Amino acid sequence: MYSEYQHLIDLSDYPVSWWKKVVDLGEEIKNDPGKFAHECDGKVMATLFYEPSTRTQMSFQTAMIRLGGQIIGFDNPANSSVSKGETIKDTTKIVSNYADVLVIRHPIAGAAKAASLTADCSVINAGDGGHLHPTQTLTDLLTLQIEKKTLSGLTIGMCGDLINGRTVHSLCKALSMFPDNKFIFISTPELMMPAYIKDIIKANGSTYTEMNSLEDAIGQLDVLYMTRIQQERFASEAEYLAQKNTYVLDKRKMQLAKQDMIVMHPLPRVDEITVDVDDDPRAKYFTQAKYGVFARMALILTILNDKKSSETLRGKVYPGVCCKNPKCITNYEHYLPKSFIYSGDHTLLECEYCDDRMLI
Ligand code: NCD
Secondary structure, three states: OEEOOOOEOOHHHOOHHHHHHHHHHHHHHHHOHHHHOOOOOOOEEEEEEOOOOOHHHHHHHHHHHHOOOEEEEEOOHHHOHHHHOOOHHHHHHHHOOOOOEEEEEEOOEOHHHHHHHHOOOEEEEEEEOOOEOHHHHHHHHHHHHHHOOOOOOOEEEEEOOOOOOHHHHHHHHHHOOOOOOEEEEEOOHHHOOOHHHHHHHHHOOOEEEEEOOHHHHHOOOOEEEEOOOOHHHOOOHHHHHHHOOOOOEOHHHHOOOOOOOEEEOOOOOOOOEOHHHOOOOOEOHHHHHHHHHHHHHHHHHHHHHHOOOEEOOOOEOOOOOOOOOOOEHHHOOOOOOOOEEEEOOOOEEEEOOOOOEEEO
């Protein structure tokens, strides 16, 4: 299936050269934002946020305003026709006729892909459940390029809720495409990185190890990417409480880290980094959030100027086969065409919306 508009649902839909182009443009904008102040004069961006957000939504809105464009949208679906039971298909179809680009965040995996099937403008995925968050990854790549001066040869520690954290999923997929990056995943057994992400890392030729102690890992790292335990994605309060406070980065642990290690975090922080770490020059999470505006300005410009078409679904319908992931959009919006791709050794079918795999 094809769409005549260019979308960003998953960074893997584009070659690394495309991401580099966006990141380099982000750096150029950071160095001279005024030069781009009228690039989107007369353009409209719609933000459809079905799930809470501070940074992603506001940095997108700021990005469009700083490019000279205007913004519309909702951040509380209760105030829109969604509360009357409107489908993603209908909301997207309507709003995409009011805007040049549509930015969507949704609690269910695959929702942005679903939106791209019917939108009459470009769609950008601003986070779909625990699945992906490609624009946070562009922000993270820009942060690494500016603060570490490289995207290769890094030892990256990712710590916290690795099973539910969409930011770390997208970032692993991206950084494993650059040479000589090594990952150290620091989590409890319950919150380990999903198998499909580890398989992608291996297939891309990068390596990973899994540890459960932040103290033991921190001295080896060039980058420590902390994450919040994603309370809203747990089945029960008790399961969340069992994981809460497992990993806390504090001043004492920072003493074990290299002098040039940087600390990143997509934010919001709950209690996984103590506030006294904020004054350490290696703490880059607030700077990272600031760079998010430049990364999103670069993305909006690229998407609107390139005017390319996109392949929205590449897989096939297998009669009678449905995705088994209860958090997949195809199990909520039943009109969506199912689409599966053979993965790996052809014993698994992968849902094209949420990447969940099932044995065949
Ligand atoms: C992240 C998200 O929404 O996935 N935040 C963000 O976009 N800056 C991380 C999180 O919510 O923990």
